[in-house]
Every structure is written in C-alpha cells, then in structure tokens.
Amino acid sequence: MKGRVISAHGRHYIVELENGQTRQCYTRGKKTGICVGDFVRIQPQAEDEGSIEETLTRKNLLYRSDEMRSKQFAANVDQLLIVVATEPFFSEDLTGRALTGAWSADISPIILLNKCDLTSGMARAQESLEIYRELGVPIISSSIHEPEQLKQDLLPLLKDKTSLLLGQSGMGKSSILNVLIPHARAHTQEHSVALGTGKHTTTSTRLYHLPNNTGCLIDSPGFQAFGLYHLTQTDVANGFPEFKTHIESCRFYNCTHLHEPGCGVLAALKQGVISNKRHELYERILLENQSATRY
Numbered sequence: 337m338k339g340r341v342i343s344a345h346g347r348h349y350i351v352e353l354e355n356g357q358t359r360q361c362y363t364r365g366k367k368t369g370i371c372v373g374d375f376v377r378i379q380p381q382a383e384d385e386g387s388i389e390e391t392l393t394r395k396n397l398l399y400r401s402d403e404m405r406s407k408q409f410a411a412n413v414d415q416l417l418i419v420v421a422t423e424p425f426f427s428e429d430l431t432g433r434a435l436t437g438a439w440s441a442d443i444s445p446i447i448l449l450n451k452c453d454l455t456s457g458m459a460r461a462q463e464s465l466e467i468y469r470e471l472g473v474p475i476i477s478s479s480i481h482e483p484e485q486l487k488q489d490l491l492p493l494l495k496d497k498t499s500l501l502l503g504q505s506g507m508g509k510s511s512i513l514n515v516l517i518p519h520a521r522a523h524t525q526e527h528s529v530a531l532g533t534g535k536h537t538t539t540s541t542r543l544y545h546l547p548n549n550t551g552c553l554i555d556s557p558g559f560q561a562f563g564l565y566h567l568t569q570t571d572v573a574n575g576f577p578e579f580k581t582h583i584e585s586c587r588f589y590n591c592t593h594l595h596e597p598g599c600g601v602l603a604a605l606k607q608g609v610i611s612n613k614r615h616e617l618y619e620r621i622l623l624e625n626q627s628a629t630r631y
C-alpha cells in the first residue's frame with residue numbers, strides 16, 4: 337500500500353492512503369528520517385496500523401536547524417508560503433533565511449503580508465519586502481478580517497500544489513490556516529503581551545488538504561531560528577538567485593564571493609546591483625556554517 341505521511345511524532349506517523357483512509361504507522365529497526373510530506377510504502381498491520389517499509393524518492397527535503405542541530409521537517413514541497421506581518425514586525429533576517437532555504441532546495445516562495453488592516457506598519461513592511469518583489473517573489477497582502485478576499489487571492493496559487501506554511505510566531509499563521517481550512521481548527525490564541533516574545537502554539541508539523549482536494553498545505557510550528565547548517569557554500573549561493581549571473585564571471589571556480597579578486601558577485605555589490613543587506617545575510621550564513629562545522 338502506498339500513502340503520504342501527514343504527521344510525525346517521534347517514530348510514530350499518520351499515513352494517508354491513496355483511498356483517503358489514514359493509518360497509524362511506525363518504522364521497524366533503525367529506519368529514521370521520515371518526515372511529513374514523504375510518500376511511503378507501508379505493510380498493513382492489525383486493523384488500522386501499518387509499518388513503513390520504504391520511503392519513495394523525494395523531490396526535495398526542507399530542513400530547519402536550531403542550536404547546531406539540523407532537522408529535516410518536510411518533504412516533497414512545491415512552494416513555500418511565508419507569513420509576515422506588520423505587528424509584531426517580522427524579522428528580516430529570518431525571512432531572508434527561510435527564502436534562502438527554499439531557493440536552495442528549488443522551491444519557489446510566496447510572501448503573505450498579513451494584518452494589512454493594521455495600517456501603521458504597512459509602509460515599513462512594504463519597503464522591507466521590496467527587495468523580494470524585485471526578485472520576482474509574489475507578495476500578497478492579507479487580513480484575516482477579510483477572509484473571502486484572502487481565499488480569492490491565495491487559493492488559486494495553492495491549487496494542486498503542496499505548500500509549506502511558515503512564519504514566526506504571532507504573524508497569524510494559525511488564523512490563516514483556519515480561514516483556508518476551517519476544519520483544521522488550528523489553534524489560534526489571542527496575542528497577549530507575553531506572547532509578544534514568541535511563544536510556540538503550533539507544536540507539530542501537519543499536512544492538511546484544502547477544501548475539495550484543491551491542494552495540500554503543510555502547517556509547521558512558528559520559528560525563532562532558521563539555521564541553514566546543512567547547506568554547503570554552493571547551496572547557500574544558490575539560495576541567492578540574484579548572484580547567479582554574476583557568479584558566472586568569477587575568476588575562481590571555487591570563489592566564495594566574500595573576498596576573492598575577480599569576483600563577479602563583489603563587483604555587482606560594488607556597483608549596487610546586488611544589495612548590501614543581501615550580501616551581508618549571505619556572509620552571516622556562511623560564517624555561521626563554518627563555525628558550526630568546527631565543533
């Protein structure tokens with residue numbers, strides 16, 4: 337029997353079969369590393385259980401790391417839907433990292449600028465996202481107080497795809513999930529002052545179907561860190577699509593684009609074609625990865 341992992345807790349998984357039924361599954365022996373979104377082959381056990389025998393070839397695999405630990409957390413993702421908001425203001429660093437993670441895995445991102453009803457932070461948010469707009473990332477404004485508009489803008493982009501919903505705590509990710517998939521009953525919590533520091537309310541990653549089977553949405557816990565330790569230097573550079581054409585003119589094939597003479601990326605940076613902020617983020621990620629591998 338074949339199916340797709342829709343949730344994972346330790347070594348226990350819920351697998352949805354091709355006929356729509358779900359089974360509690362587990363792995364035998366040392367088999368690990370299965371994650372939400374994986375397509376698997378299972379051996380039925382008992383009435384509604386099964387053992388996972390094989391993970392089918394993945395299209396891609398997304399990781400998120402914190403404190404030096406890399407965790408794979410979603411597989412076979414077509415696009416990243418990253419939620420940012422005006423209040424509390426989103427982290428530019430985390431947003432940049434999530435986008436790099438997506439691009440390096442060949443996943444196209446969409447940014448959802450939520451809480452547009454709170455107009456005071458809008459100009460600043462738009463300005464901060466301008467760089468991504470220039471890079472061709474669709475930026476959709478939303479408010480959960482306009483649910484019909486939200487669905488109209490978003491559902492066509494999600495159609496027949498597996499999208500990963502990602503965002504820092506408090507941006508409105510759970511509220512958006514509730515609008516898109518009412519039965520998901522995502523846990524929405526009133527944003528208290530205490531929550532302003534970013535308490536996690538979604539604790540596990542879970543795959544949901546959009547109404548009428550028009551696509552899949554993977555919800556994931558709010559994040560406060562987005563390390564990219566699993567990426568090599570070349571992967572990180574691939575996570576900066578605006579570097580691509582300039583890399584072609586680097587003198588050295590193994591150029592790190594940090595200090596080398598004849599570097600096309602540094603030349604573009606100097607000319608203002610590549611933004612300082614973006615190059616600084618690139619440098620930060622590389623330096624972190626270097627120090628992480630030393631330990």
Ligand SMILES: Nc1nc2c(ncn2[C@@H]2O[C@H](COP(=O)(O)OP(=O)(O)OP(=O)(O)O)[C@@H](O)[C@H]2O)c(=O)[nH]1
Nearest residue numbers: 451479480505506507508509510511525527537558
């Ligand atoms: N004004 C306004 N408030 C919103 C909007 N979306 C969400 N909120 C509020 O923002 C707070 C946080 O929303 P959640 O949906 O819990 O945020 P979350 O990103 O899922 O946060 P975690 O569950 O902690 O990861 C709640 O008080 C929501 O009511 C919006 O579009 N406009």
Ligand SMILES: [Zn+2]
Nearest residue numbers: 586591593599
């Ligand atoms: Zn270079």
